[in-house]
Amino acid sequence: MKCALVGNPSVGKSLIFNQLTGLGVEVSNYPGTTVELQQGKLCYRRLPLEVVDLPGVYSLDGDSQEEELVRSYLVNEPPDRVIAVLDATRMERNLYLLLQLAEYKIPTVVVLNMIDEAMEQGLSIDQGKLSELLGIPVVETAASLGQNIDRIVPAAMHDAAVSDLSVPYTPEIEAAVRSLEKLYGAPRLAALQALQGIGHDAPLLEGAQAIATEIEARNHMAPGQIIAANRHLYARQISREVIGAREPDRHFSLDRLLTKSFPGIPILCAVLLSMLIVVFTAGSFLEGLIVDAFSTFVIEPFSALGLPPLLHALGMAALLAIVAGLGIAFPFVFIYYILLSIVEDSGYLTRAAFLADRAMHSLGLHGGAIIPMVMAFGCNVPAVMAAGQLRTTRERTIAAFLITMVPCSARTVIITGIVAAFVGLGAALSVYLIVLVLVVLTGIILARSIPGGQYGMILEMAPLRRPDATLVIKKSWQRIKEFLFIAMPLLLAGSIVLGALDYFGWVAAFSEAVSPVSEGLFGLPAEATTALLFGILRKEMAFETLAVLAGTADLAAVMSAVQLYTFAVISVLFVPCISTIAVLLKEMGAKVTTMVSAYTIALGFFVGALIHLITG
Amino acid sequence: MSSSVREDCLEAILALSGKDCRPVSEAEVGGAVEADTAEVMAALRTLVTGGDITREGEGYMLTPQGKKTAESVFRKHRVLECFLSEMLGMDTGAASKEACVLEHGVSDETIDRLSTYIQGPGRHRSMRRGSGHRPRHTLLDFAEGDTVEVTMIRCTGKNRRLMDLGVIPGEKIILQRKLGNNAVVVTVKGADIALSPEIASTIFAEKAA
Structure with a gap:
């Protein structure tokens, strides 16, 4: 049985991985890349279980090395279970990734981590509602305190489910996906990816390109953008339903000093x-x-x-x-x-x-x-x-x-x-x-x-946290x-x-x-x-x-x-x-x-x- | 323009020559392609010069190279046809005709007509905005602490990560920090994102109400 941890960067994935697997970790480079994969083994009720910590990503359709790795890993050697780690303080953006993940149709359990920080910020999250909306079990954890980590594996083994969540895309995207499904027999996931130029199936990509050009000409927006916008919108709807009112958050006084010249x-x-x-x-x-x-x-x-x-x-x-x-x-x-x-x-x-x-x-x-x-x-x-x-x-x-x-x-x-x-x-x-x-x-x-031109930086500033000594x-x-x-x-x-x-x-x-x-x-x-x-x-x-x-x-x-x-x-x-x-x-x-x-x-x-x- | 006629001619020859690859006459091509005879003749001449077709007695034959192009045009045609019929619920005949034009790059008029026809009430607000008015302010025109709404992003293809982080038209973001060199930190969906000046200048925004 193989489980893969998937999540945004700095959501505490490594900490959870560490707590799940203890020592005995094997670090390997994914073939053809320099991105490291961490694998660990553990026993659950005498069943050997392999856990893989995939690199943190923001999206499964991106073009960075990490994103390509996670995507090809999920397609080529799909794990039996996915443990999706979400940062409770950044629900909306984390759901964006989860919505993409749901399209891979792998039994999944959601780990809602940093629940302690979310509470500190006055965020209340309706866990039951979230689980109901997603159609998959949700485990609330606070990895930095070691809370509820022991519930992850049992949940993954017994309750993990394939989410029936499906992003409502705009009619054009849906029409494009249906056409590609019909003409090339491509699964929905492959069709969506092909529209964004992802994949290795040349005829499918050619067909998708023809449609993509057409869609872009009409909207002045490439299919990739429309798809992303649709997902963000849906993620927002879900997070609005599960997150109660929150007070405006004015807590980063330290950051104010650190980022000023x-x-x-x-x-x-x-x-x-x-x-x-x-x-x-x-x-x-x-x-x-x-x-x-x-x-x-x-x-x-x-x-x-x-x-x-x-x-x-x-x-x-x-x-x-x-x-x-x-x-x-x-x-x-x-x-x-x-x-x-x-x-x-x-x-x-x-x-x-x-x-x-x-x-x-x-x-x-x-x-x-x-x-x-x-x-x-x-x-x-x-x-x-x-x-x-x-x-x-x-x-x-x-x-x-x-x-x-x-x-x-x-x-x-x-x-x-x-x-x-x-x-x-x-x-x-x-x-x-x-x-x-x-x-x-x-x-x-x-x-x-x-x-050559100068490219800029797009970098998420990880929240300031006390580093974990073991890690x-x-x-x-x-x-x-x-x-x-x-x-x-x-x-x-x-x-x-x-x-x-x-x-x-x-x-x-x-x-x-x-x-x-x-x-x-x-x-x-x-x-x-x-x-x-x-x-x-x-x-x-x-x-x-x-x-x-x-x-x-x-x-x-x-x-x-x-x-x-x-x-x-x-x-x-x-x-x-x-x-x-x-x-x-x-x-x-x-x-x-x-x-x-x-x-x-x-x-x-x-x-x-x-x-x-x-x-x- | 003439490239679309050329592609039509190739497609027509492919369709008409059938399995036994018989030569197709000018008249047959002209009958299948919706264009002036003069244009068709010109297109055929260019194709011969380009090595896509050869003259065989009274008609034309595809070269291997021409066959490849013709098949590609044919496939494109087919997929667009399917797409249009999926979207418009048109009958296949009408869609086929439409696709015939679309496959070579549509005239603006057609786009407009189709767009008005397709645009349902449920469409995302920000999508319509992209085309019409030009936004005037980039992120760099605002001050620290301002909450702004993104209106447009230039060259999104280059910066896919922006999209994945939630910097998309219609999104409200807070300009958290702006350094002397115009590197900025913005808060998007609760996360702080640092951007280089050249990235920040591709993001157009207006002050949120």
């Missing part, structure tokens, strides 16, 4: 800056603890073993990789993801998007793109995937460039591990400043040089998992290979070969350039390799402050890591990937050489 923009800067500072300080503190513990309890005993030299060298390389990966990156990445999840789940990120709209416009993007940009601070890979959903090639190209320049947590590790630790906190922040300036300059130049941790854990299970083995393998190369003297030979360039151009010791090269594999590996090559974790002993600073700046700027390159290739194509790589290499080397030139 002042103090909104200072608050935004403060939030972003404090996120970075928290990551810096808490990360370095934890890092210190872990590194110390590791050297005392693992590295020293290992050195004392007196293994044969080759084994010792390889073992040491592996251990250093583990220290670098687990002990250094883990605190930074994980803390950042926790902070990001909090900002995301509290609804603040959408306000940030609104405020940033203007600034993003000058970079050729719009406010909505701030979400991938902020994500990039954690890891560029999911950020590039998110940017793949931007609408135009122009936006995607610009976003690809800018995102790969944003210092991800691996690069934060370099900045904190090298610059903050050995040079100073001010210097570390200045690296961020340099990167920020370069990102802005790159954006402005790209926005002017890439032809935040879970989300952060899912994000860090990619790092632990994909990056760590790469890091470990690379490190061992490097240790072996070093043991056999090949690294020294390579370093000797590049030393004129390295010293002449950047004033760096040759092993630093070698380390940079390994940084392509995984960014923080540049740092870790340097430690391996220098033979010590105390880098200040082998390099000067300026050298460390230069090294950090170059490795932060140049070439995205191998996994970013891979995902760029997949999302943006070979041309953009090559351009981004070439540009960042040039930029990194140019800035590196410049610093060397200035500091002389």
Whole structure:
């Protein structure tokens, strides 16, 4: 038995999913997309039950990636039950989606969530009437309080029903649907979709197109608009019948501050800056603890073993990789993801998007793109995937460039591990400043040089809510998992290979070969350039390799402050890591990937050489 | 205009040539297509030049390319015919004639005539409004706190999400916030929606009473 959760974005769907399934959640990408599907299993009276959390959508007829996914999921692998999650405080718009959902004729149960918030706002909803009008059972829940969640599954199993609700469309739409049903034998749902240009049945689409053109010529409105208007009207009628009188709602005093230029923009800067500072300080503190513990309890005993030299060298390389990966990156990445999840789940990120709209416009993007940009601070890979959903090639190209320049947590590790630790906190922040300036300059130049129109943002501002701790941790854990299970083995393998190369003297030979360039151009010791090269594999590996090559974790002993600073700046700027390159290739194509790589290499080397030139 | 005659000619040849694909003479085409003989002749010449039909002795034959076009016109004709009869309750003959004109893009007069005929009393108020008067104000012309009624949206195809969020003609929305660069927040159906300036400027509205 398979159940799918469907609903608008931020109606508490994930929270409900989480409470239904507990742990044991499997995240997969829907074939051909980068949209994630969460699947979980649970047992109900010894019956195995599979629950799928579909991405939040506003409509089933839209053209966004999420909307296409949900639509094709419901058509191609229809679940046995649909759990439609509705936000009681936004009844009318949520019913709009439910009306579309009813056309899929899948047994459904309605979950009326956020009933607590609705009551606070003085909304009274006649649940019985709603259930009667819809012809499907309604469960009232307050997921944030865990109320009535246990009633969802029994209702879905025993009472779910196919709604006989049918939107009364205008006569023209009905006539068009009947014609398509008659001539092509198309079901009502397919006919309605075909009128809006959705579907894969070429003859049906051709016929529907002929009618659609005709309808548009008469009404100056495309069938899609008429259909949407009809649905909205019907949704309004239903919600009027079930919602009692409500007092005008004047409760968002906090929002008033957050979305105003002042103090909104200072608050935004403060939030972003404090996120970075928290990551810096808490990360370095934890890092210190872990590194110390590791050297005392693992590295020293290992050195004392007196293994044969080759084994010792390889073992040491592996251990250093583990220290670098687990002990250094883990605190930074994980803390950042926790902070990001909090900002995301509290609804603040959408306000940030609104405020940033203007600034993003000058970079050729719009406010909505701030979400991938902020994500990039954690890891560029999911950020590039998110940017793949931007609408135009122009936006995607610009976003690809800018995102790969944003210092991800691996690069934060370099900045904190090298610059903050050995040079100073001010210097570390200045690296961020340099990167920020370069990102802005790159954006402005790209926005002017890439032809194409500017598209705007249409973004619902999620209501401000207290984030759910379990959900935040879970989300952060899912994000860090990619790092632990994909990056760590790469890091470990690379490190061992490097240790072996070093043991056999090949690294020294390579370093000797590049030393004129390295010293002449950047004033760096040759092993630093070698380390940079390994940084392509995984960014923080540049740092870790340097430690391996220098033979010590105390880098200040082998390099000067300026050298460390230069090294950090170059490795932060140049070439995205191998996994970013891979995902760029997949999302943006070979041309953009090559351009981004070439540009960042040039930029990194140019800035590196410049610093060397200035500091002389 | 002549493109519709061309399509009619193609359709006529398709219908008249039958299963055995015999050549169709000029007179036969002229009899089936409602247009001047001169126009039909011109259309046939263009079709020959375009590679849609070839001359075979006394008549014309469809090329594979022409056959494809003709079949497409035929299908379009059929579906429009069905649509019209569904909607108007016309008898099939009359609908067929009407569809014959409609399939090539209808004359304004016909649209008007049909529209008046079809427009029942139950139609949504806002739909009629789209055509007549031009709304003058966009969302950006209003001040924070104003409640406005949407009258029209330009280029809806590009911004389908607006429609799904409930920003449609006739909807009352509140302009919640307007920044210096004209990015706005509007309250639609109880939800706050942030819009970039270029989106806000496609939404026309008038002050709600």
